Amino acid sequence: MKKKLVVLTGAGISAESGIKTxxxxxxxxxxxxxxxxxxxxxxxxxxxxxxxxxxxxxxxxxxVQPNLGHQILAELEKDFDVYIITQNVDDLHERAGSTKVLHLHGELxxxxxxxxxxxxxxxxxxxxxxxxxxxxxxxxxxxVWFGEMVPALEEAIPIVENADYFAVIGTSLQVYPAAGLISYTYSITPVFYIDPKPISIPNIQNKVEVIAKTATEGVAEMRTKLFELENLS
CATH class of the missing domain: 3.30.1600.10 (SIR2/SIRT2 'Small Domain')
Structure with a gap:
């Protein structure tokens, strides 16, 4: 059975495709x-x-088109059960080939x-x-505009709770309630945090692997680390 990789993405991954934030x-x-x-x-x-x-x-x-970060996440479905939870309202994950995408903040x-x-x-x-x-x-x-409820959050929480690996890509972790999703991971769940300007993650007991790179570079490095952990070639 494939391990479950849950990925929370934010504006940073879409910015590399030319979408401003x-x-x-x-x-x-x-x-x-x-x-x-x-x-x-x-x-x-x-x-x-x-x-x-x-x-x-x-x-x-x-x-605009999906970038390498989107594409690698889609390709990881060959080896992992990948679920994308995104704060982005674009469809770049879907266009790259990801099949399980939950949009927290709606869809353009x-x-x-x-x-x-x-x-x-x-x-x-x-x-x-x-x-x-x-x-x-x-x-x-x-x-989902500022001040409105985030109904998809209830669907996202059990997905995060069942993650074998959790990744945060291109988000400042300052937009709540989405940023609070990381707190629903088990303490033994490895976390990858990809951002060129990472911040400290408060109140988190997980082992966090910080990859201080852009999404396209960081996702490629995360793939290598995941393959090493799972002994995949």
Missing amino acids: FRDSDGLWEGHDVMEVATPEGWQKNQDLVLDFYNKRRQQLKE LKVRSTRNPDLILDWQDDLFTGDFDENGHQLRPHI
Whole structure:
């Protein structure tokens, strides 16, 4: 039976494909204050601005490709039972070939009803005011905005609890509740922490292997270490 490798990924892995993050620019995301485009209050204040912002993000996503980090994680499925838990809203893990991907913060290529959060639709094109669900309610981006609940967290916790190996890639571990997932690993579970500027992980008893590299370089090194641990060629 394959060992279970659970991987928590953040903006750092997508950044190497050319997707910018709001934390790169003092709270600005592509020139916008995140409070204007990524909060329920921003949506209530200027719905058209929010829709335009995510339309541009959706268009940008079509212009980028998965990088080596995404690809290696997908290839690791040959030797491990790999489950990706990502804070990213892009589909780069899926396009690279990963088959088990849980999006904590929603998905850019989906929209949902403003009245029924369980009514979720695939959406490739622009979304405008006046685009309604089947019951006549406005559609909104299927994104977990700041201040909203993270419903996928309940699904993520048992996945982490059953990990034989746990990896954190390209995330600052400062965005909660996602950052708290590491605390659900067993103390004997080896943890790989890949980030060019790693921070200390508080209140963690696991053996943590810090790989202070970018995602593409670090994932390749992690693969080598995993193969050594499992005696794989």
